Amino acid sequence: MIRVALRGMLRRKLRTVLTAIAIVLGVALITGTYVLTDSIKGAFGGIFTQVYRGTDATVTGKSAFSLSNNGTTTAPPFGQSLLPKIRNLPDVADAVGGVGGNAHLILDGKVVHFGGAPNLGFSVDPKRPALNSLALVEGNWPGTNQIVIDQATGNKKDLKVGQTIGVQANGPTLQMRISGFVHFGGASSLGGATLSGFNLPTAQRLFQRIGKLDQIRAKAKPGVTPAKLADEIRTILPPHTQVRTGQAQAKSDAKDTESFLNFLQDFLLAFGGIALFVGSFVIANSLSITITQRTRELATLRTLGASRRQVRRSIVIEGFAIGTLASILGIAVGLGLGVGLFKLFDLVGFTLPNNGLVLHQRTVIVALVVGILVTVIASLRPAFRATRVPPIAAAREGSELPPGRFAKYRPIGSALLTALGFALVIYGLFAHGLGTKGVLLSMGVGTLLIFIGVSLLAARFARPLAWVLGAPASRFGGAAGALARDNARRNPQRTASTASALMIGLALVTLVAVIAAGITKSFRGAVNDLWVSGYAITAQNNFDPIPIAAGNAAARTPGVQAIANVRGGDAEILNGVHQATAVGPGGAQIFNMTWLDGGNSTVFTRLGAHGAFTDKSFAKSHNLTIGSPLTLTAPTGKSIDVKVIGIFDPPTGGSPFGVVTISDKAWDKIYDTPQNLFSFVRMKGGETDADRAALERQLKAFPNAKVQTKKEFIDNQISGLNAILNVLFVLLALSVIVSLFGIVNTLILTVFERTRELGMLRAIGMTRRQVRRMIRAESVITALMGGVIGIALGLVLGGLLAARIDFIVFALPWKQVIFFAIAAVVVGVVAAIFPARRAAKLNVLEALQYE
Amino acid sequence: MGEQSKGDLAVPANAAVEARGLVRRYGEGETAVEALRGVDLDVRSGELVAVMGPSGSGKSTLMHLLAGLDKPTAGTVQIAGTEITNLDDSKLTRLRREHIGFVFQFFNLLPMLDAEENVILPLSIAGEKPDKAWLDSLLGQMGLTDRRRHRPSELSGGQQQRVAIARSLVTRPTILFADEPTGNLDSKTSGEILELMRASVDAYGQTTVMVTHEARAAAIADRILFLEDGSIVKELRGASQQDVLAVMNSLGT
C-alpha cells in the first residue's frame, strides 16, 4: 500500500509539488525567522560580552522602582565622588566612570540617522582602553570637545579625522572635532545605530550630568574573583546604586535587545503560523480533490482486497511524504530568506549585526515537526473521505461518494464552531482579569475556530454567492463567462474551501486596516478636540524626548502667545508605576480639555508646586476626587506630595497627558535631566509661513527638534503606525500568496478532472481564448468569494475590537477595502494564468479520449 | 442563421466531404502503426454513411481526420470545399463551429446545464441566439420537449444521447460525425437512436457519417463502408442486415 501511495504521488508530480508549495512557504518563514533572530541574538550577545571583557564589576544607578519598558525614563545617575572611593578599595586594580545616552550627530544641520536605529553616545577614558565600550581603530581617543565615531557611520557619511561635526544630546548642539573612529565591542556596526565617544568632562556637559556618573567599571586585582569584588564594592554603595559582575552587566545590557528580538521572533513566527494554517486549507483541499478523482483507482484497490484502514493509511502516508518533502525544502528556502532579510535591512540602511547565519538544531526540529504535523493533520479528513469509496465505484462511471455518517450534522456543526469562535473572541475581549496572555490566547483560538467554521459554512452559501459574484462574468463574458459561473457553483464545497484559504488572509488584512483606521481616526479626533491650532515641536523621529532648552528657545520666538511643554516619564503613584506628565501654565491657552467636577482651564495655572490633575479613569479606579492627596515618586527616589485639583475626561484617541500631571517646575525638582516629549506653541498669526520660519530660526541650534503644523503633527504621529501597517501587510501577503497557490492547485486539478469536457467544448467550437477566459473567470469568482467573505469577516472582527478598545473607534477603511477587493481579483487572474494555459493547450482529440 | 454564416465558404453541390489518399501513421521506425493506409472517400450532401469494421481497423482515426480533430500523415480532406489539413487552430475551431457536428460515444454533456442549455451550448459559445422555432422542432424531433429543464443526471442514457444529438444538430452543420453513438446504450435504445439519426437525415437533409458495430445500421444507412487494417475493403449500398452480417463475419468482427 505504501508503494502504491508513493508511486501515485510520483505519477502526479505536478499536483504534489503544487500542494507542497503551500507548506514550503510557511516552513520557510518559520525557519527564516529563527535564523534571522538567532543570528542577530548571537551577534549582540558577542558584542556585549566583548564590551565588558576587561570589566570585573560595574556600578550603575538604580531607580526607585522597576521602570516600565517604554524607554523614555532611564535609571538615575549618581555622584562621581563614588569613583575615588571605589578606586581606593583594596581589591580594585583600576576603575573608570562614565556617562552615556542618546547623542545625535549633526551634519549640515541635519541629524544623521539610519532607519529607526538609535543614536548613542558614551564617555571613554583614553588612559584605560581596556575598560571602554569602544575600541579605537583609527586616529586618537578624544580630548576636550573632540569626538570618536563608529567606523560604519564614518564610512557611510564619508567622515574624516579632523573634520568638525555637530553633536546634540540633552542640551543645545555642540561642535566637535573628529579625533578618530571606533568599533563597539568587536562589531564595526550595531545595526544602523550611530555611536559616538567623548572624554568624560565633554560627555558630562553633553548629557547634562555635571559631577555625575551613569556607570563605574572596575577591574579586580589578580586572584580576586568578580563576585568577591562585587561584594566588596557593595559595602560602600550609596543608596540608589547597584553593583553587578561584568558578566551580569553584559547580560543585563543585552537583555533589552534580547527581549526586543524575542518579541520580533514571536511576532514573525505568528505570521509563519498563519501562513501554515492557510497552507493546511490548501493541502486538505488538494488531497480531497485528488481523492474524488481517484475514486475509480481507490475502488479498484478495495475490490482487490484493500481494507478501509489501508486506504486511509495510504492517504495519510501521502500527506506525510508531502509534508516531509515540503518541510525540508522550506528549511532550505528559509535559510535563503534569512540571508535575504539581512540584505534587505542592509539595503534600507539598517545594517544588522551579523556574525554569520545561525541555524540551531531547534530550528530544524521545529520546522520539520510543524510542517509535517500540519500536513498530516490536513490529510486526515481527505483520508476518511477516501474510506467511503465503495468497491462498487470501480465498476461505475462517475459515481459519487456516499455522504459520511456525520454529513447531516455538518451545517449545524460548522455553525456551532463559528459561534464558539465568536464567543471566545468576545470572551477574550470583554471578560475581566484574563491578562494579556489569556486575552491573546482566547482571541487567537477564537479567530481560528471562526475561520474553520466559516470555511465549512461557506460550502452552503457558495452557490448563491458564486451566482451573484459571477453575474458580471455571465453578463459580459459570453458563454465562457456563463460556464465559468456554472463551474464555480458546480462543486460548492471545493469552491468554498479554495476561497477560504484566501478568506483568511484577507480577513486578517482587513482587520489590521480597520484597527489602523480606527486608531488614526480617534487620534485625529483627539488632537482636533484637544488642541485648537498652532505648532508642535517633537524630535525628528517623532518620539524621542527633546531638550528643555529647545522648548525654552521656542518660547522666546517673536509672536509666541503661549507654549506648553509636556514632559513625561515613569512615576510611582499609589503603589503602581504609571506614566506621569508635567506641563506649564501655558497649557491653559493651548488645550481645550473637558474638565469634570467643575474644573476649568485655570487648573493649568493653579498646578504650582503641589497641584495635580488626573484623568477620569484613573480617578475612578483609585477613588480620587478634587482635594485627594497623592505622592509621586520619580526613579531618582525623590518624591513630591500633591493634591488633585482637576479631573479631565480625555477623548477616545487619548491625550498627551499621563494618568497624573503636575507642573513642570515641580517635575524638574524630582526628575534628573528632565526633557520634553512635545512642545505646543500658539502664535499670533495662527499657522503662517512667517511664524514657522521664525520658530525654525529660533530652533536652529536643535536640529533634532522639528516644527510641525497641527496637520503635519497628526500625520507624523501616524507615520509610525503606517510603517507598522505596511510591515503587517507584507507579512500577511505571504498567506495570500499561499492561498493563491491553493487556487492554482484547485484549478489545475479541475482542469485534469474536466479534460474530456474541455475536449468536447473545443470540439463543438470553443476557441482557446474562450477556454482561457472561462478558467480565468472561474478563478476570479472563487477569489472574489474568498475576498468578500474575508473582508466581511475582517470588518466584523475589527468592529468587535473597536467596540472594546477605548482608543479605537470604528472606521471603515473603504479605500483599503476596495484595494483588497481588487487585489482578490488580481489573485484570481494571476492564479488562472497557468491552469488556463494548460486547459487551452489541451489536444482536443486526446482530451476527448481522456479517462 | 447557420446557412447565412456559411456564405463565405463555397459549398459544392454534391460533396460535403472529400478525402484523398488519407494516411495516418502513429509512432516512428520499428514500432510505427499505420492506422490508415490511403483512404479515398466522398460523402455527398444529405447522405448517411455508416463506417464499420473490426476493432482497431481505423474507424475512429478516419472520423478524427475527416473532422479536423487530427492531422493526416499524408493526404487531404476538404469540408464544404475548404482544404482543412493545414488550417491553424483558430480557423479549425471556426470550421467546427460552422460546419461540423459531433456525437460521442460518451455523451459528454455538461452536468450543471439542463437539457436545453446543453443543446444550445454550441450557439452560446459562438455568441449566437437560438432560433426558437428551430429549437422547438429539434427538441420535438428528439422527443425531449418535456425534458427541457432536466439535468443530465436526471436523464436516462438514451435521453442523454438524444440531447447530445440535438446539440450536434442545433447549428445545422454541413456534416455530422458520430463515433459509435450507440456504443454505450442497450439494444432497444440503440435502435431508437439509429432511427433518430435516420430521421434527422430525412427531415433536415443532414449529411452524416457514423461509426457503428450494429448490423441494424444497414437498415438506415444509404451506404456502408467496411474498413480493415486501415483500408476500405468493401462498400455496400441498400444492403440488407444479412449482407452486412456476412461481410462482418468475413472480416472477423
Ligand SMILES: Nc1ncnc2c1ncn2[C@@H]1O[C@H](COP(=O)(O)OP(=O)(O)OP(=O)(O)O)[C@@H](O)[C@H]1O
Ligand atoms: N494515439 C495512438 N497512438 C498509437 N496508435 C494508435 C493511436 N490511436 C490509435 N492507434 C492505433 O491505430 C489503429 C486504429 O485505431 P482506431 O481507434 O482508429 O480503431 P477503431 O477502428 O476505432 O477501433 P474500435 O472499434 O475498437 O474503436 C489501432 O491499431 C490503434 O492501436
Ligand SMILES: [Mg+2]
Ligand atoms: Mg473507435
